[in-house]
Amino acid sequence: MLRAAAAIAAGAAATACTRSGAAPAAARATALLREAERAGARVTVLAVGTWLDEQPAMARRVLDGGHELGNHTLHHRTICALPEDEAYAEITGCADRLRALTGTIGSWFRPSRTQYATDQVIRLARRAGYPHVLSYDLDSLDADDPGAPAVQRTVLDGARPGSVVSLHLGHPGTVAALPPILDGLHRRGLRAVTTTELVT
Numbered sequence: 001m002l003r004a005a006a007a008i009a010a011g012a013a014a015t016a017c018t019r020s021g022a023a024p025a026a027a028r029a030t031a032l033l034r035e036a037e038r039a040g041a042r043v044t045v046l047a048v049g050t051w052l053d054e055q056p057a058m059a060r061r062v063l064d065g066g067h068e069l070g071n072h073t074l075h076h077r078t079i080c081a082l083p084e085d086e087a088y089a090e091i092t093g094c095a096d097r098l099r100a101l102t103g104t105i106g107s108w109f110r111p112s113r114t115q116y117a118t119d120q121v122i123r124l125a126r127r128a129g130y131p132h133v134l135s136y137d138l139d140s141l142d143a144d145d146p147g148a149p150a151v152q153r154t155v156l157d158g159a160r161p162g163s164v165v166s167l168h169l170g171h172p173g174t175v176a177a178l179p180p181i182l183d184g185l186h187r188r189g190l191r192a193v194t195t196t197e198l199v200t
């Protein structure tokens with residue numbers, strides 16, 4: 001039994017589906033979930049509201065795979081720089097979509113375009129029903145598409161027991177990197193879990 005754990009938080013943003021020549025966003029997101037499931041791993045998906053608008057069926061697909069689904073704002077704006085009412089609307093706009101699609105707003109809110117939330121954003125998230133704001137300590141830098149070997153190296157060099165690793169849905173390099181990442185974590189006695197499992 002592996003006891004130490006590393007949570008994988010995979011972000012899903014609408015911007016990822018505008019790249020030309022790429023497979024539809026839902027197919028690319030599903031590819032990553034499938035690689036996790038094949039290895040017995042579960043991830044926490046932080047979804048952008050407009051991304052859910054474009055592929056609403058993904059909300060159930062995430063939960064049906066045993067993964068966790070949370071809030072990553074409505075439009076993925078620089079939330080810490082927004083006036084209070086606009087920042088609040090970014091949080092509740094995504095929460096409304098999560099509730100409509102799944103019956104719950106999810107356990108986690110992760111702020112957009114920042115690693116850490118400001119005190120104001122933490123307060124607004126609480127008001128919207130999220131007692132805990134999620135951050136990460138290890139950025140895989142996969143959103144820059146550096147290639148699967150680079151993503152794999154960054155994660156395996158940096159992962160520690162209790163790490164929260166940031167990955168993104170919609171990037172082929174991330175899909176290719178996930179199996180060797182999960183294998184490498186396993187060999188180090190680490191197990192990939194959802195954020196909720198990490199903190200409970």
Ligand SMILES: [Zn+2]
Pocket residue numbers: 011013072076111112113
């Ligand atoms: Zn993001």
